[in-house]
Amino acid sequence: MRINFDFNDLEAFLAVMETASFHHAAERLSLSQSAITRRVQKLEETLGSALFERTTRAVKPTLAAKRLQARAEAMLESARETALAMRDESVAFAHQRGSLVTIAMIPTMVTPLLAPAVRKLREDGAVPRIRLLDRAANEVAEAVAQGDADFGICSIGSLEPNTEFEPLFEDSIVLTLRRDHHLAAAGTVAWPDLQDEPLILPARGTGNRLLIDEAMARSRLSAQWTYEVGRSSTAMDLVSEGIGVALLPRSAMYSAQGKTLAFRKLGDPDVSRPVGMLTRVGLAGNPLTEAFKKTFRDLSQSLSEI
Known part of the structure; x- marks a missing residue:
């Protein structure tokens, strides 16, 4: 039989056993309920047996779950003892220097x-x-909520109760x-100046597009778009080729493509998105994860307006 589960799956299984609830198990482990369900399902698929009978x-x-419980507890305890036994000073230092962090961004x-953080x-x-x-952005939020990333950098707030957003x-x-382009000579560009321009907008349904549409609706403005694209890099490619002008986040100016282009402020209404750190509630990060978070906080202070 191919072993296709890990210690995280066993931990999720034991949390459900002890709480008799997928919801409470998710709260205990600071994960989403769907992440707990997937981990238990992976165990069930590997073992070829249902572990829980679910009703409303x-x-x-x-x-099968009762038979697995003692073995799962023993395996996790053995893993903890092994980790503790290996943690002399030299090994702990080497582990910290070469440890892994998963960042959704x-x-x-x-x-x-x-x-710059690296x-x-x-x-x-x-x-x-x-x-x-x-x-x-929504996929970053999902990755953090489901435990696929240690933390995330995104432009939307908490979508799940087990995550928190730090602007x-x-x-x-x-x-x-x-x-x-003739508009590059202006310090600030008025929205009506875009009426006759081939305008490139973020795809409908994205966070950036929602911000733009809401701001224009509040100000009773309209702009006829010519192109819709899913990625900022694609929009900048089109701009570089003279296909049109694009509405993009200011942070795009720091990319290799952005350094070849001009970025100009838009007049009222001002549209902006909050960029911040998304983490799971109650999750203590390893030293490397915490070092990255601190560095991101320090760097964000220097990202001044153009």
Whole structure:
């Protein structure tokens, strides 16, 4: 039989056994209920047996679950004892220097936040291994809530009760255009000036598009878009080729593409998105995770408006 589960799956199973509830197990482990369900299902698929009988009123362990409980407890305890036995000073130091952190992040934050944070930690002697989940804002929130990431950097607040959002800075929506475009000579561009421009907007349903649409509706403005795109990098490609002008987050200016383009403030209404750190409630990070969080907080103070 192929072993296709890990200690996290066993921990989720035991939490359900002890609380008799997927909901309470999720609260105990600071995970979403769907994440607990997936981990238990993975155990069930590997073992080929149902572990719980679920009804609308109760969660009852099956015979297979009762037989597994003692073994699962023994395996987790053995793993803890092994970890403690290995933690002399030299091994603990090496583990900290080469430890792994999984960060979910919207792509526009890679250049202004992640890259300088990595350089800073290397200067301090850390050798971080990073698993980067570069995704849309709602996917970042989902990855954090489900326990797939240690924490996230995104532009939407908490969508799940087991997560909390710490604002870092405001990221304005600005006009992105070629440096030889006639509007690049202006310090601030008025919304009516966009009426005759081939306008590139974020795709409908994205967080940035929602902010733009809401702000324009409040001010009774309208702008006829010509192109809708899903990624800021795609919009900047189109701008570079002279296809149109784009409404993008100011943070896009820090990317390699952005450094070749012009970014101009938009007049009233001012549109911005809050960029912040999303974490699971009650989750204590390892030293590397906490070092990244502190570095992100420090760096965010230097991200000034254009």
